[in-house]
Amino acid sequence: MDDLKPWHIVLIIAAVGVLGFSVFRFGIGSSPEAQMADSITMVDVETGQLYNFSLKGRRGVLVPGKNPETGKFTLMPVYQDDNDDWIVGQRDLDAMQYLEGTPSNVDRATGRATTNGESAVTVSN
Numbered sequence: 001m002d003d004l005k006p007w008h009i010v011l012i013i014a015a016v017g018v019l020g021f022s023v024f025r026f027g028i029g030s031s032p033e034a035q036m037a038d039s040i041t042m043v044d045v046e047t048g049q050l051y052n053f054s055l056k057g058r059r060g061v062l063v064p065g066k067n068p069e070t071g072k073f074t075l076m077p078v079y080q081d082d083n084d085d086w087i088v089g090q091r092d093l094d095a096m097q098y099l100e101g102t103p104s105n106v107d108r109a110t111g112r113a114t115t116n117g118e119s120a121v122t123v124s125n
Helices: 006-028 090-098
Strands: 039-044 050-054 073-077 121-123
Touching: 073 090
Parallel strands: 050 121
Antiparallel strands: 039 050, 039 073
């Protein structure tokens, strides 16, 4: 402790301040960075059925996802845009080449998914 210089103390205080700010901003604040998704909605590209998967206790889901009813990899993640249309994101469209089956309910150019009109099926893990 004899080698402790004043700039060491300033550096330690600054590090504690940055750590405290980071915990507040990203851990307990209400910023978008602090709000993590707890579920993901996916659409079956063959039938148009929506599925809602819980992400609690999981790291994520595979893309394309496995349909819990058929066992085929026909699910793609979707989000709802301002017009209430279901859209497969641009970065996920490349994964459509790995689908099992024909993606008849997704427009590959725009990512717009046509659903069957039924509410999403909740899938428990």
